[in-house]
Amino acid sequence: MPANAAYANSRTPAGHVPDPLVDAHDGESRGLPDMPPDPVMEAFGLNVYYGDFHAVHDVNLSFGRHEITALIGPSGCGKSTVLRCLNRMNDLVTGARVEGEVTYHGQNMYARNVDPIAVRTHIGMVFQKPNPFPKSIYDNIAYGPKVTGMKVENMDDLVEGALRGAALWDEVKDKLKQSAYGLSGGQQQRLCIARTIATKPDVILMDEPCSALDPIATARVEDLMHELRSDYTIIIVTHNMQQAARVSDRTAFFTARADETTGNRTGLLVEFDRTSQMFSAPRDKRTEDYISGRFG
Amino acid sequence: MSIATTTAREVTQSLATGRSKEHGPAALIFLGLLWFSMFFGVVVLLVLIIDTIIEGSSRFDGALLTEYGSRVSPETTGFRAGILGSAWLMVFTALFAVPLGIAAALYLEEFANRDRWWNRLIELNLQNLAAVPSIVYGLLAVAVMALLGFDNSGTVLGGAIALALLILPVIIITTREAVRAVPREIRDGSLALGATVWQTTWRQTLPSAIPGIATGTILGLSRAIGEAAPLVVVGLAGSVRFDPEGLLSSITALPMQIFSLTSQSQEDFQTAASAAIVVLLVMILGLNGLAIFIRNKFQRTW
């Protein structure tokens, strides 16, 4: 059952063999965490390996429609790894292996007959470092629709729409033919968001989208995320706890645990809940330590 | 005096010693050696070039470029056949080597799985190929021509095959470097939009790598244009008295002509050979200049 699957990570129900990687910190019954009512994507028993290295252990999550879900946790706990599994970008990493299921509208994206290219047209991604293509602003936006063979009646309209959608139109409407490299970092990142929404995805994944931006550019991107929420489902990785608290509806907290024999640090999901709940009354001691800065 | 001022003074003293370790005797000797080595190389080269220019200077005339080679009138012998032959060779060498080299480099960089033994073998071979003596490529070209069913390999086709094989490793290696310099983020950005690896390579990686590829190709060509050894093996003539007309016309090349003239005893032929060397140098300098121009014009900082 998906709704409880995530919960099983932080609790050990009666009769269940305790998982060595999850310690039974909590146990008090404070009621079930509140699961998204209308999940667009869900992960079940997601395990990721890089070669022999077990990077992520048994993650269960669900992402609600028109919600912003934040993935937080210390460095190296596998947030980016989990995020990349959600649009099969991990397929491109040599040696990466994914076990478990990731469903999109109930369909397992790791099933044999699923085309990872098609997955990525539905689930777009924005990266940590703004990475516009070395082309004009216009061509940056038009690239996605062109390569995916989207039927476009009027490319100019589509470009304008995408740029408006990313709150960038007014700043660039007079220099669409100029190189995207002439934009500021914050503008470049919004261009990358515009480029992503130009292919009309359903879900947008963002991996620390503001970590290369100054506070003003960050605020603009955060505002943008709020606007985008009414049309898209957003999943964002962030190191910034205030940002998670400001923008997200739900938060998933990950941490890494060292294996006793090998010392390899495997990431696992500790807690997944409404952001308000998580930041006011975390259920798990580790979450509490992390968000109050007592992590160490 | 406060503690802060005392410490500040100590720091100043330890910094302002009046001596510098950069100028110790050992460092100076070593620097001198470096300078000497550099001057040695540059001076030898300059002397050679100036000597050649002086020797050939009496023949810097129109006939040098427009006349065919002549045994009867050594004072007006020209290198028309060689210059045209070399130009044709360069064009076809580039036509053969560039697509093959780019394709091979793209395969190795973007598609090949490095864990497979055959890909590692190819890579190892490639590095060795770049060190193979050029004469061997001449033999290889003769073999290829025989396989293709041509009796006479001393043609544009035979020569271009030899030179293309010769510069293929250089083109592959420089193209791979240019492709590798395109940041991973550009590829990821394209793939995340739903582009295939093929589309990403064709529309993002390759265009971004073109300046590097062009520079590598031109440098390869400027090496090929000065080669005589593989062309001798292929059987190019030392002198012809007609212009090249097609892939299968017999030709000569500038280095070949120079080579055959320097073995003549008459003074006028020696002078003509020196003048032709200057022509060859100018052609090579032109190619290198073009490479530098392309690199600067399209240089991209990420």
Ligand SMILES: Nc1ncnc2c1ncn2[C@@H]1O[C@H](COP(=O)(O)OP(=O)(O)OP(=O)(O)O)[C@@H](O)[C@H]1O
């Ligand atoms: N391509 C890869 N090959 C091998 N190991 C990898 C690869 N990518 C990530 N890892 C490992 O997987 C673990 C999780 O990495 P990941 O990048 O997902 O962490 P993260 O939570 O995003 O960290 P950060 O907050 O620093 O971005 C790390 O131990 C990392 O070393």
Ligand SMILES: [Mg+2]
């Ligand atoms: Mg990360």
